Amino acid sequence: MTDEFVSSDDSISGGTVPDVTISAARPDQLDSAAAVLAEGFRDDPVMLGFVPRGPRRHARLVDLFAAMMRSIPTGLRAVDVAVVDGDGDVVGAAVWEAPRTRASSALRLPVSWAELGQLPRYLRALGLGGLVPAVRHQSTLAAPRPRLPHWYLGEIAVGDAARGLGVGTSLIEHRLATVDARSEAAYLESSTERNRALYRRMGFVELGPIRGLPGATPAAMWRPATRTT
Numbered sequence: 001m002t003d004e005f006v007s008s009d010d011s012i013s014g015g016t017v018p019d020v021t022i023s024a025a026r027p028d029q030l031d032s033a034a035a036v037l038a039e040g041f042r043d044d045p046v047m048l049g050f051v052p053r054g055p056r057r058h059a060r061l062v063d064l065f066a067a068m069m070r071s072i073p074t075g076l077r078a079v080d081v082a083v084v085d086g087d088g089d090v091v092g093a094a095v096w097e098a099p100r101t102r103a104s105s106a107l108r109l110p111v112s113w114a115e116l117g118q119l120p121r122y123l124r125a126l127g128l129g130g131l132v133p134a135v136r137h138q139s140t141l142a143a144p145r146p147r148l149p150h151w152y153l154g155e156i157a158v159g160d161a162a163r164g165l166g167v168g169t170s171l172i173e174h175r176l177a178t179v180d181a182r183s184e185a186a187y188l189e190s191s192t193e194r195n196r197a198l199y200r201r202m203g204f205v206e207l208g209p210i211r212g213l214p215g216a217t218p219a220a221m222w223r224p225a226t227r228t229t
Helices: 026-038 057-071 119-126 126-141 167-181 192-203
Strands: 020-024 077-084 091-099 151-158 186-190 205-209 221-225
Touching: 020 091, 020 167, 026 057, 026 077, 026 091, 026 151, 057 091, 057 119, 057 205, 077 167, 091 167, 151 167, 186 192, 192 205, 192 221
Parallel strands: 151 186
Antiparallel strands: 020 077, 077 091, 091 151, 186 221, 205 221
């Protein structure tokens, strides 16, 4: 599947940030992160073009996000999780790819044994008949992605219990601190105007709409490198 869009995230205003710790996900936390992403993306307009509503949709989304995260090369994968202090529950997750010189996606033909091992999960998520449309949609999303090296925010989601409390904003700011410290750029696709307003406040600018997807027109957004002295 694709990691080319962002879920409906929480607002940066209102509520109180719960006691959470944000850190890099451990391998044993990836499935919990996938479950949070599935919850957050259930109504995302782009995601509906990949996994339509129907039986077992939540389980299919969990398989999809779990496979996607594990298909990103280990040296490029950066998954941040927000974990409730004390009980260890994962309530938010953000999936990034570190800079590379060419655009890519987690959904591509397997080219390594690690990626080949995720094929059963992709098949459970998409079905055999859904693989070709998914690749086609991913190619549409990937087309405007800049060729300059950049951090890529593939997905971000916050669980229902923590929505609207600033967890999503904290997740993004956590990774942007590293991005800025290295004077590097960042890129994402945003499905909704609400998300775009939040990202604009964080320094992202719209490059234009991405057309050709069923039922959705996300926007490509770029955050230029911040030069530090």
